[in-house]
Amino acid sequence: MARSRDTHDKGPRQRQLRVGELIRRTLSEVLARGDIHDPELQYMSITVGEVTMSNDLKIATAWVLPLGGEGREAAIAGLTRNKGELRRAINRDLTLKFAPDLRFRIDETFDRMDDTRRMFADETVQRDIAARDDDADGEEE
Template sequence: MSKRRQERMSVEIRRVLSRIIQEEIKDPRIDFTTVSVTRVEVANDISHARINISVLGDEAKQQETMQALQKARGYIRSVLAGEIQVKHAPDLEFRLDRSIEHGVRIASLLEGLKEGDRQADE
């Protein structure tokens, strides 16, 4: 498959997955306001998709959300197949992505340093 088609499929899967998580999954363990699809990597033959999910919250909330997504994987895959109109939907692999959480932590540390500099100048 061409690299361009692979990228288009990745973007489309990301868009559809975000909508499915927000609107269709009714699991109370998933708080859609703290869950975001950060990246989708699709295999060359579209048989497999690795989905990076960012969950804001503590470790327990992240694990609970990832377990709920794993449990709903079959449902998500069937809805995804209907939305993107492919004969064989890719097998989904969810991975926890901590990049947003890491960025928020670094921003707060930098803000703390900035406040320390202001207090030292006074």
């Protein structure tokens, strides 16, 4: 009797995470070495923060950001323009049955981290944190 799958996803499976990380490393290495013959990409330093995989491992979404955050649209356009060459590089370096289709998106986690740091540095938030800490200290005694 076949096991039924739970229809509610509980997050990525181990294989999705493993394949995504392998693809992330490969893309990072290919871009760092300058293996892609596109003049626009040659002069860009692009960080590949994460690669998420579809459930069937046929689509890989690479979350990228150019160094300094400048030229985001140009980076996405260059990567998209060269996705066939990048896909061949992944297929050459990894032993996957099928090379996944590549999609590129801007990684905004760095922006969110900066926003969070700014929020915690705000004096009103600092005052609230200090007041909460004082309340917690008073309860322990």
